[in-house]
Amino acid sequence: MNHFNCIIVDDDEIDRLRVVSYTKKYPNLKIVGIFENAEDALSLLEKEKIDILFLDIDMPNMSGLDFRKQTMQVPICVYITSHPEHAVESFELEALDFIIKPINFERFSKTVERIEAFLEIKTKAQLFELSLGGDTICIKEGHHQHKVKLHDILYLEALKDYTLIVTNSKRHCVLMSIGNLLKESNFQSFVRIHRSYAIQKQYIDKKTTSEVLLNNGVLLPIGRSYKDNLSFFV
Known part of the structure; x- marks a missing residue:
């Protein structure tokens, strides 16, 4: 089984813990960082290869949108947010999915299906x-x-x-x-x-x-x- 490194960035502790709990239900998703602000998350990306970002948008100092602009090398970005008005901008930043809070496991599982389908296509793609x-x-x-x-x-x-x-x-x-x-x-x-x-x-x-x-x-x-x-x- 291929494992994919994930980080979770959300300044709301309850939302952050919920995403952590859901992610841990998938053994192929490996959480390598959990952060309450984007600045701390940036330092990890300099040391680790990250495959998936689970990001809030409205965070102090650096928003999830600004964070994504600095991390476009990460292939998969999923926004989990209370602000649906940012959906268009998020997809301009190549977000794979956009989830409106409060998140539930059924919606999260559909996101994981999209992630797995994308990674399968990427793996199989030929020149x-x-x-x-x-x-x-x-x-x-x-x-x-x-x-x-x-x-x-x-x-x-x-x-x-x-x-x-x-x-x-x-x-x-x-x-x-x-x-x-x-x-x-x-x-x-x-x-x-x-x-x-x-x-x-x-x-x-x-x-x-x-x-x-x-x-x-x-x-x-x-x-x-x-x-x-x-x-x-x-």
């Missing part, structure tokens, strides 16, 4: 290879290579340094950020609609001010800073 002509890409997965026609790709989904390439039949994960992938000439037909999503124009069925419906029924969000990218679709 992306651009080859086989202009309308087909080759994706290496283990000892197998899959040919994927560009027009069969419904959308791209960002997972930090990885990108999911989603077709009707399968989801492939490649070790390349969505931003770098979209710079490749083969992906010029894709439109970035959100920090986490890019789609192909021909698959758009409907559009609202906040969402895009693809013609296979998939609903994807539109990011505020990407709305102009969809001005062509009326």
Whole structure:
């Protein structure tokens, strides 16, 4: 079993102890630090490799948001907070999940499921290879290579340094950020609609001010800073 190092940062003692209690129910999650302020937590990150941050947001001196800005090298950040108004900013800082207090074990278990799914994808991801002509890409997965026609790709989904390439039949994960992938000439037909999503124009069925419906029924969000990218679709 792989073990993942976690730290818990919350200035509220009861909330902090509750997260500690829930985390200890998962033997693959190893707590290496428990802190009531972000400044003390920073010093540990200089000595230990941390995989997961469980962070409050509203803390004295340094908020959980400011703390995350200094710890972007940690792959997984989960916010546990009483302030839902910070949700958008937290996801701009690549938070994997955002939990509103008071937290309960059922909600925490769903977060752990998301963490495990993300880590599994990250572990299995292989290098992306651009080859086989202009309308087909080759994706290496283990000892197998899959040919994927560009027009069969419904959308791209960002997972930090990885990108999911989603077709009707399968989801492939490649070790390349969505931003770098979209710079490749083969992906010029894709439109970035959100920090986490890019789609192909021909698959758009409907559009609202906040969402895009693809013609296979998939609903994807539109990011505020990407709305102009969809001005062509009326």
